[in-house]
Amino acid sequence: QVQLVESGGGLVQAGGSLRLSCAASGPTFSSYVMGWFRQAPGKEREFVAAISRNGGSTRYTDSVKGRFLISRDNAKNTVTLQMNSLKPEDTAVYYCAVRSGLRVGVLANEYDYWGQGTQVTVSS
Numbered sequence: 749q750v751q752l753v754e755s756g757g758g759l760v761q762a763g764g765s766l767r768l769s770c771a772a773s774g775p776t777f778s779s780y781v782m783g784w785f786r787q788a789p790g791k792e793r794e795f796v797a798a799i800s801r802n803g804g805s806t807r808y809t810d811s812v813k814g815r816f817l818i819s820r821d822n823a824k825n826t827v828t829l830q831m832n833s834l835k836p837e838d839t840a841v842y843y844c845a846v847r848s849g850l851r852v853g854v855l856a857n858e859y860d861y862w863g864q865g866t867q868v869t870v871s872s
Contacts, residue, residue, distance in 0.1 A: 750861040752844045757866030768829040770844030778822040781847040786840035795854040834870045841865040
């Protein structure tokens with residue numbers, strides 16, 4: 749079983765930046781696809797970004813392309829989400845997740861383990 753711990757959330761003004769980190773337990777981090785999802789109050793959990801096992805392939809939801817950057821450090825068992833030019837509509841709880849296999853998936857049900865989430869609030 750993989751344990752995930754997110755950090756880096758907080759309150760920021762529109763146009764600002766935040767950097768989320770997710771630390772994973774276990775020696776097999778490099779064998780997992782990593783993803784970030786978010787869930788706003790009253791809404792479904794939605795895909796934000798994902799990265800392949802070696803970091804060579806990434807996917808983003810359209811609303812964050814050009815503003816968010818996902819990266820990973822397999823030596824440190826961490827994945828980060830750099831969020832720039834934040835907007836009020838980015839406000840949500842952000843979750844880190846892992847997926848076994850090769851596909852850089854965008855569906856929540858493709859992911860096997862989840863962190864507890866970190867709150868991101870963007871004020872206008």
